[in-house]
Amino acid sequence: MLSEDARRSVEDSIKKYSQKKAAVLSTLHIAQKEKGWISEETIEEIAGILDIPSIEVKEVVSFYTIFNLRDVGKYHIQVCTNLSCSLLGSRHIVNYLEKRLGLGVGKSTEDKRFSLSEVECLGSCGTAPMMQINEDYYENLTEEKIDKILESLGHAQK
Amino acid sequence: MERYLTKNFDVQDSETIKVYLSQGEGYKAVENALKKMTPEQIIDEIKKSGLRGRGGAGFPAGLKWSFMPKDNARPKYICCNADESEPGTFKDRQIIEKDPHQLIEGLIIGAYAMGVNTVYIYIRGEYASQAKILQNAIDEAYDNGYLGKNVLGTDFNIDIYIHRGGGAYICGEETGLMESIEGKKGQPRKKPPFPAGYGVWGYPTTINNLETFSHVSHIINRGADWFKGIGTEKSTGNTLFGVSGHVKRPGVYELPFGVSLKEIIYEHAGGIRNDNELKGVIPGGSSTKILTADMIDVRMDHDSLMQAGSSIGTGAIIVMDHTTCMVRVGCVLSHFYRHETCGQCTQCREGTAWMHQIIARIEKGEGEIEDLDILLDIASNMEGNTICALSDAAAWPVQGLLRYFRDEFEEHIKQKKCPFTDSFLV
Structure with a gap:
């Protein structure tokens, strides 16, 4: 179940549109921020709030890549591997993160703290290579920078 | 060469209305447009300026605005396209982060000119911090009477809402964007009907790129003739070029249309890293055809790039040196x-x-x-x-x-x- 606060934010976003259904993306963002991912139960709840069949929530949540359809780590690390980042070494960034976290792309650490994904262009081409962790951007990445970021997120030094 | 879109980018707190108003011209264009100009005069001025869309297709903005029905029989909408997903493109983000009030001014003027009372800014879902900055700017504009009911004491009402996308490139396509606002998968619609007749929820809608709206207040303040004097005959004004890849100084550069690609790469972006040999350049975002090193004398405007067999796209320049496969x-x-x-x-x-x-x-x-x-x-x-x-x-x-x-x-x-x-x- 979504919290009272989340329900209030959903009510606010419904007011922006002439039809309730339009608030489905906002509602999914609010739910994901609170839960970390979108479960079947959340889909049913959102369908109920917006008065639409749950299939209409499902087709949206499965179309837009930003929504996680399964539980991800507390910190979801997403590395851009599109062209500008690739040219400046995003492959190396992915390999380094795999080594540091001991996991492959698409996987999560056993303690559920970190997940690693490759994503398409995030609009940071002038500050490549880059990654996004949850909602925050980290740009002009180097190995040293990644070490510091992981340390700040509680990942022990190698 | 004068920079007008990015002139405040280096000023401390440039995203706040306080700084925007203290720069002299802040919200003067809205004041003049709403109090001294008719909607028709504004559309004529934008048409005369030659302003073309900055989202890739380069459609004349004034002409697009003139397609909207003149009566107010049904609701009408503006969608501002801030989906910015064409690989290599990172310019609209800079306007949001560093000078969002010039965008809001452009939206208010566009809404007044087209008889629109509701504007949606469609921002890509990953731009979470940018959405916050933009919402703060919108809130400031409400607090100062530039948004809401009876703007500046006139009978004009306007609301601006942010709609966050979900990480789908296709939602940058205008009809995909409208589907997404309606809460659906972003699958584009067949055209016709065009958005000016059948847009969001079937109502007349105009969609422009975020940068396109950001030029509007400057055109209103200084006139179409001033704007036409910048750039080339058919590509008027300055535009934002985003340079990425193997250059020494990647970044966004505000330059007039018609500047040579060579000047952008070697003067503004500082040349190729390690002074390597240039191999190829994608001139306008990932969709545009690559140019070779011996083609970089080309001028960066719609016509010149078309003649060169490519396109200006979003002005996103991706530079590749000789090591590139x-x-x-x-x-x-x-x-x-x-x-x-x-x-x-x-x-x-x-x-x-x-x-x-x-x-x-x-x-x-x-x-x-x-x-x-x-x-x-x-x-x-x-x-x-x-x-x-x-x-x-x-x-x-x-x-x-x-x-x-x-x-x-x-x-x-x-x-x-x-x-x-x-x-x-x-």
């Missing part, structure tokens, strides 16, 4: 379009998948020489045969790479491996 470039780009096709047209859904599969095979050293003609055949079947332009956008970069770097594809096939072992690993 062009097959790998094709592999990365075709993977992107395969990932982003919405799947409703067969040519695009199947074509993007096949193209990526074949290029990936060649990159691994498992390609056949016949693959090259198959790629061109697939590309030509993808062009002009689908509901929207994503299919074309996927075909063009492959055609461009095969036009100028076919020998490199052949070399992969002959050697049965990628000859550039260190490419992309820096």
